[in-house]
Amino acid sequence: MDRIPVAGPWITQKEIDYVVDAASHAWYENANMYHERFEKAFSHYIGTKYAMALPSCTSAIHLSLLALGIEKGDEVIVPDLTWIATAAPITYVSATPVFADCDGKTWCISSDAFQECITPGTKAVIPVDLYGNMPEMDAIRDIAHDHGIAIIEDAAEAIGSEYHGKRSGSFGNTGVFSFHGSKTMTTGEGGMLVTDRKDLYDRCLTLRDHGRAHGEKMFWNAEVGYKYKMSSMQAALGLAQLERIDELVERKRQIFSWYRQNLQSVEGITLNCEPFGTKNSYWMVTAIFDPKFRLSKEDIIRMLKEKGIDSRPFFYPLSSQPAYDSLASVREAKVRNTVSYRISPYGVNLPCGMKMTYEYVNYVCDAVKKVVGVE
Numbered sequence: 001m002d003r004i005p006v007a008g009p010w011i012t013q014k015e016i017d018y019v020v021d022a023a024s025h026a027w028y029e030n031a032n033m034y035h036e037r038f039e040k041a042f043s044h045y046i047g048t049k050y051a052m053a054l055p056s057c058t059s060a061i062h063l064s065l066l067a068l069g070i071e072k073g074d075e076v077i078v079p080d081l082t083w084i085a086t087a088a089p090i091t092y093v094s095a096t097p098v099f100a101d102c103d104g105k106t107w108c109i110s111s112d113a114f115q116e117c118i119t120p121g122t123k124a125v126i127p128v129d130l131y132g133n134m135p136e137m138d139a140i141r142d143i144a145h146d147h148g149i150a151i152i153e154d155a156a157e158a159i160g161s162e163y164h165g166k167r168s169g170s171f172g173n174t175g176v177f178s179f180h181g182s183k184t185m186t187t188g189e190g191g192m193l194v195t196d197r198k199d200l201y202d203r204c205l206t207l208r209d210h211g212r213a214h215g216e217k218m219f220w221n222a223e224v225g226y227k228y229k230m231s232s233m234q235a236a237l238g239l240a241q242l243e244r245i246d247e248l249v250e251r252k253r254q255i256f257s258w259y260r261q262n263l264q265s266v267e268g269i270t271l272n273c274e275p276f277g278t279k280n281s282y283w284m285v286t287a288i289f290d291p292k293f294r295l296s297k298e299d300i301i302r303m304l305k306e307k308g309i310d311s312r313p314f315f316y317p318l319s320s321q322p323a324y325d326s327l328a329s330v331r332e333a334k335v336r337n338t339v340s341y342r343i344s345p346y347g348v349n350l351p352c353g354m355k356m357t358y359e360y361v362n363y364v365c366d367a368v369k370k371v372v373g374v375e
């Protein structure tokens with residue numbers, strides 16, 4: 001490797017064989033054979049009744065909001081620290097995102113912050129299982145239940161994570177996953193929506209097929225919908241990856257354990273945590289650097305780059321982004337969300353692609369220590 005990449009998949013002959021088979025045979029009456037196998041295996045793995053393969057996690061969030069009837073005038077609470085894909089579909093349905101602060105340990109939405117953001121207009125919350133960690137799901141579910149607020153669990157980054165023995169993605173009215181090439185399991189681009197509710201599942205089936213209800217005659221559309229489908233080749237790749245999911249998640253946990261061994265004794269560097277009762281699948285190994293080092297995340301990324309190491313900045317608070325400048329509530333969020341604004345400037349995602357080795361991790365850790373001047 002010329003450079004150490006920050007993320008990347010682990011593809012074996014099994015994946016190649018499945019994709020070749022799909023390209024050769026998944027046509028005509030077999031056009032859906034890989035979708036059916038992938039969705040069935042996925043819902044079984046997550047522990048939900050239904051799973052729907054989609055072109056992206058973003059489309060899964062979009063469909064979830066539509067199926068839940070979220071519309072103009074409604075508010076949807078999301079964590080301030082997440083990728084914009086969590087929040088963008090709220091704008092697609094003309095509703096308003098409200099950015100809640102994060103918990104200082106898990107970096108996921110804090111249940112207190114969620115509660116604080118609730119107004120009579122709140123219709124849904126999208127907790128994010130950030131970098132593979134899990135928010136306080138019991139508290140979030142209780143609060144949401146008490147206020148009649150729907151939950152869309154954004155598990156894009158957290159396949160294989162668990163909270164008190166229950167798999168990520170199974171905590172909301174819907175759960176959504178991403179299979180982007182950087183994720184623990186990939187279909188190149190792709191996503192999945194899971195749910196236990198037949199009404200939501202049926203509604204999503206209609207919406208993602210240009211408004212044609214499942215079983216309706218061909219080319220007969222009751223409403224204007226969307227074209228959100230995954231190809232057979234992607235479904236085949238996803239099935240092969242899913243059949244290796246334990247191995248993939250274990251590899252992520254192993255890579256993280258190498259980082260922890262090496263960096264845990266360095267004062268001023270905080271790595272991802274794994275709270276009691278949570279299994280963290282550690283999608284992104286992330287370090288928060290103490291401001292005492294007087295280095296911003298951009299400084300650290302630049303200095304690692306000079307050593308052939310790619311890394312990424314911790315997400316910028318959504319309330320700080322030009323995309324949301326015109327939103328009235330961001331002025332308040334900027335002041336209120338102190339944890340998000342404290343963590344984000346000093347957080348860096350370190351290389352943790354599936355091909356990382358013990359030697360590469362140690363090379364990165366040595367470079368990190370040199371950068372902050374502790375070795």
Ligand SMILES: Cc1ncc(COP(=O)(O)O)c(C=O)c1O
Pocket residue numbers: 055056057058059082083085086128154156157177178179180190191
């Ligand atoms: C937290 C989160 N939500 C949603 C998404 C969107 O996923 P996709 O790129 O599959 O639409 C991502 C992707 O990186 C993500 O990290």
